[in-house]
Amino acid sequence: MGRKYIEPMPAEPLAPSKPSVFARLLARCPGQCAICHAWSPTRICSACLVAHAQIARRCPQCAIRLPDASPLSQCAQCQRHPPPLDLAIAALDYAFPWNQLLQRYKFHQGLELCRPLLDRLDNALDEAQAEMPDWLLAVPLSQDRLRERGYNQSHELARTLAARRGLRCDAGLLLRLRQGQAQSSLPLPDRAANVKHSFAVEPGRLPDLRGAHVALLDDVMTTGATLFELARVVRQAGAVHVQAWVLARTPAQ
Known part of the structure; x- marks a missing residue:
């Protein structure tokens, strides 16, 4: 039996909690x-x-790691095709040992790893002097995937970080309309099509995003297809500034 899903936290700002x-x-x-x-x-x-866990130089729009010796401040892909993000921040490379810990956290009920992994993202946000958003929103899961896994690993990260930083976080604001195939099972070029039209904003919550600054949070960013599609959705709903915050970024092939 998987863990029961924890009810989403309320939308209003949260005061940082003090440990007992x-x-x-x-x-x-x-x-x-x-x-x-x-x-x-x-x-x-x-x-x-x-x-x-050393901080690395990264492209500010897709968070891919840049060579230390490179004079470029942005990767070639983002120069050619700018993504719909104002800023992307990743704490780590999705490589040893973090890939193993993230797989345990995501697929094997490793919820005790949430806070120590999140510490790395917290440090990366401080290092980047990231602007704090009006909303911190996790990539949503479909109901079938949520029942299968027992929890949304990205929302657990988002609600914990929101409590630390006094941000608004609401699991009901973004919807997953369809799950599609697991992104990890698809060739890289097919991933954008797999998530197209997969997300929406809860219709009754559209006013919450008009003129808002939003940070989208996910555990791992590989091609960026999921976060780019979700960024387009929240921009269409009226968000004026969109960031992506991720624990780990898959290194360039």
């Missing part, structure tokens, strides 16, 4: 690092963060 005394004491107890399995007071130890 028990939670603070528990946080000081040593455990095993999720990457190297050494004893550590944190879920991901400081040595692994130094080795695997």
